[in-house]
Amino acid sequence: MALAAARRLLLHAGSRLGRREAVDGARRFANKRVLVETEGPAVMKLRNPPVNSLSLECLTEFTISLEKLENDKSIRGVILTSECPGIFSAGLDLLEMYGRNPAHYAEYWKNVQELWLRLYTSNMILVSAINGASPAGGCLLALCCDYRVMADNPKYTIGLNESLLGIVAPFWFKDMYVNTIGHREAERALQLGTLFSPAEALKVGVVDEVVPEDQVHSKARSVMTKWLAIPDHSRQLTKNMMRKATADNLIKQREADIQNFTSFISKDSIQKSLHMYLEKLKQKKG
Numbered sequence: 048m049a050l051a052a053a054r055r056l057l058l059h060a061g062s063r064l065g066r067r068e069a070v071d072g073a074r075r076f077a078n079k080r081v082l083v084e085t086e087g088p089a090v091m092k093l094r095n096p097p098v099n100s101l102s103l104e105c106l107t108e109f110t111i112s113l114e115k116l117e118n119d120k121s122i123r124g125v126i127l128t129s130e131c132p133g134i135f136s137a138g139l140d141l142l143e144m145y146g147r148n149p150a151h152y153a154e155y156w157k158n159v160q161e162l163w164l165r166l167y168t169s170n171m172i173l174v175s176a177i178n179g180a181s182p183a184g185g186c187l188l189a190l191c192c193d194y195r196v197m198a199d200n201p202k203y204t205i206g207l208n209e210s211l212l213g214i215v216a217p218f219w220f221k222d223m224y225v226n227t228i229g230h231r232e233a234e235r236a237l238q239l240g241t242l243f244s245p246a247e248a249l250k251v252g253v254v255d256e257v258v259p260e261d262q263v264h265s266k267a268r269s270v271m272t273k274w275l276a277i278p279d280h281s282r283q284l285t286k287n288m289m290r291k292a293t294a295d296n297l298i299k300q301r302e303a304d305i306q307n308f309t310s311f312i313s314k315d316s317i318q319k320s321l322h323m324y325l326e327k328l329k330q331k332k333g
């Protein structure tokens with residue numbers, strides 16, 4: 048209920064902002080954590096500092112922005128990137144999965160599923176300009192895209208590292224990984240929780256291209272131009288043919304998946320693992 052109300056408020060605020068900024072001549076709209084520019088190829092920028100973690104608010108704003116773009120028939124493609132220096136996205140917000148109650152976990156997971164389903168099955172062309180670290184849920188966002196361009200900076204890593212946190216990537220994360228890099232590579236990377244450097248990610252197929260950091264956005268734009276030259280109807284039908292079974296696999300068991308997540312994440316042993324991981328992140332500083 049609370050989330051539905053927040054959603055209505057955000058949609059309202061979003062459209063107000065949209066109108067005001069259009070009057071200024073710049074075609075863009077923004078929520079607090081997501082900025083969307085629709086001048087030229089549409090660009091969606093995550094801006095949830097310090098690390099673009101996907102908090103419930105961030106997920107909601109992201110989903111709403113995507114919904115608005117999908118409803119604008121003049122927009123055929125979106126570049127997904129980050130405004131946080133050095134970070135694409137740190138993935139799901141650990142504080143949404145630690146020390147909360149089952150109802151919160153269920154609500155959070157429903158919203159993670161919702162964003163994934165919308166992104167993965169989007170009719171628009173999605174290109175990610177990965178300009179920073181992209182672990183776990185950050186990698187998931189990139190994997191939803193039709194093409195991934197990553198900055199050539201060995202400090203940036205990408206991959207589904209859940210097992211390093213003592214948690215398990217859900218079956219639909221796994222399915223998308225298998226679809227992208229094949230069964231053997233996915234099996235190994237998931238068990239080890241591998242975070243790939245850009246060069247390794249390119250080799251294994253997690254990303255499609257690695258370019259110097261200052262060229263990530265221009266490359267993403269030129270990739271978008273190429274993809275926009277393909278007729279929408281044939282490209283969309285092809286995308287749907289490739290992705291539908293994977294999305295349907297979650298759709299037919301969404302409720303069970305929410306229950307699984309809620310009971311898994313509520314376990315004492317899992318909460319303990321998350322606590323230790325969060326402490327490790329804190330100690331990194333000191």
Ligand SMILES: CCCCCCCCCCC/C=C/C(=O)SCCNC(=O)CCNC(=O)[C@H](O)C(C)(C)COP(=O)(O)OP(=O)(O)OC[C@H]1O[C@@H](n2cnc3c(N)ncnc32)[C@H](O)[C@@H]1OP(=O)(O)O
Binds near residue numbers: 137
């Ligand atoms: C039987 C099967 C059933 C299956 C059921 C499902 C099971 C559960 C599935 C859950 C799937 C989970 C997916 C995820 O995405 S989990 C999140 C994984 N993310 C990470 O591991 C990234 C962790 N972060 C980092 O490695 C670094 O922060 C990063 C490289 C991103 C940036 O480093 P940097 O040095 O720039 O910044 P700091 O580390 O100092 O971080 C700054 C502050 O941000 C906090 N932080 C970082 N990441 C997160 C996060 N993901 N969520 C929340 N908060 C985060 C960090 O603690 C710092 O906070 P403080 O300033 O307060 O110390």
